[in-house]
Amino acid sequence: MKPVLTFFFDALKPESLEYMPFLNSFAYKRRMRSELGHSVTCHPSMYSGVHPNKHLQWFIWKYDPVGTPFKWARVFKYLGLFDNVGSRYFLHKYTRTFREENTAWFGVPWMVNLPLKYWPYFNVVEDRSWDEPGYLKHYPTAFDILRSHNVDFEVVGMKKGAGNEFTQIGQHKFTRIRPWTYFFLGSIDPFSHKYTQTGPETIERMHKLDQLVETKYKEYSQHVSDFDVFVFSDHGHIKVDKRVDIHRHFKQHGSNLYRFIHLIEANYARFWFRTDKERAIVEHILSTLESGFILTPEHLHRYNIEMPDNRYGDMILLLERGGVFTKTIWGFNRRQMSMHGYLPDYLDSDGLFLSQRTLIKGIHVELVDILPTLLNSLGLPTPNYVDGRVLWKPSTE
Ligand SMILES: [Zn+2]
The missing domain is CATH 3.40.720.10 (Alkaline Phosphatase, subunit A)
Incomplete structure (x- = not known):
């Protein structure tokens, strides 16, 4: 050792x-x-x-309507009027629900550009x-x-x-x-x-x-x-060289992003579908977005991110290198000059x-x-389930 x-x-x-x-x-x-x-x-x-x-940890947020800390927000399904960036911030800050212990790096962040009616679908992945x-x-x-x-x-x-x-x-x-x-x-x-x-x-x-x-x-x-x-x-x-307004893109196709259960992060757009029709509409609109592509089963396999269920999305779009979304759950991405999380x-x-x-x-x-x-x-054995290798050159080589 x-x-x-x-x-x-x-x-x-x-x-x-x-x-x-x-x-x-x-x-x-x-x-x-x-x-x-x-x-x-x-x-x-x-x-x-x-x-x-x-x-099984891929994103900060996962689809989890049972474990969500936002059950209280279900009432906003019917109270759309009160739902704006200001009230979301206020509710996040002052609602007791959020005070439960979470010591993870990101804690329980609030979702800036996501209607409150969708908050109860999501839960944070890390709790410590x-x-x-x-x-x-x-x-x-x-x-x-x-x-x-x-x-x-x-x-x-x-x-x-x-x-x-x-x-x-x-x-x-x-x-x-x-x-x-x-x-x-x-x-x-x-x-x-x-x-x-x-x-x-x-x-x-x-x-x-x-x-x-x-x-x-x-x-x-x-x-x-x-x-x-x-x-x-x-x-x-990777330097940001393209800002993509996905809301506008949906509008240009006669739709509205807010109709769908979704999360927009820096360079990922994730969707969960209630019906096959929703899937067909979103798939069509996303396929016309030139600066991004929908992750295929081949991608998931190649990058070791196959998941046992749809917790991270039924459909996931990743932007090409240098692209970021302008309105995300984190904010408006005006100042991000550089990003990561593109294809490895x-x-x-x-x-x-x-x-x-x-x-x-x-x-x-x-x-x-x-x-x-x-x-x-440290003189400890590698557990046999581990995917990685010891990087030291063996002394016998
Ligand atoms: Zn970063």
Whole structure:
């Protein structure tokens, strides 16, 4: 067993290493193939070693009329008049229903551009933070596995509201070295959304974070002589070059998006159908939207996102690279300059994996490789259901 030091970056692509001299000095570099989805898809794959078709977490919201926290909103089926962005915000903020404990990264967000009558169809997928016990219902995470083996670890930087990396990680003291130290660096993603991944503000931030990682790495090295270190990220970023008003598109086809049970996120439009007629109408309208495509069973298979039921949609449209919807459940997307969650095949969708220890051959690694690689360093076996591989080159090779 060796102690392991890891640094996670939310959204960092290999091309950005030119702005990060310390990270760029790592001996072994690989491209990280992302999952088809956003953070809520990537993190469970990283921590459990299995793809979304096993851990079943693909989006923040799922169709769940039974478990929904929004049962109270059923009354709005008949009170359309009171339903606007202002009243939605007010109700979300002041209704007690929402005060139940949810410690997940996104908590229970409100849905800006979704009529209240549809809220009771949906529930959040995550009810707790990634590192809390039992985060996934069917698979243990790295944190669960280490806890069950009494292997100590510490997570630094993941606390919401506790300050940025320079506060949380910068002020961290290595008083006692645990078998696993996990530094979580979350700000490149919001910077990239706001300024793009190559904007001067983002590059300046990358430069500072590179120095922060170097400082922490050197401090750690003074306490431990033999350890494994790796740096990884979950996805890249793609510049927004098209804003799609799906409401207008439905109107142009003589329909209204609000007639259908749907969720519009950054670059995904998801639909649930009550009748075959609804399906036929939506399928026809979506097929005329040039900047997107409906995910087929082949897509679901290729990207390991087949689901046991329709919780994430009866029909899911993904925009082509660079496209975002203007009116989403998150807001109006006026300021998003860059986005992710497009097909993982685009090189710009790639994250990265860096290490000082020799890696197995290949250009790409996958998010599901993180768990077995970590466990291997810590002297723990890889559970046999795991989809990922140990990335260290065997010493006998
Ligand atoms: Zn993001």
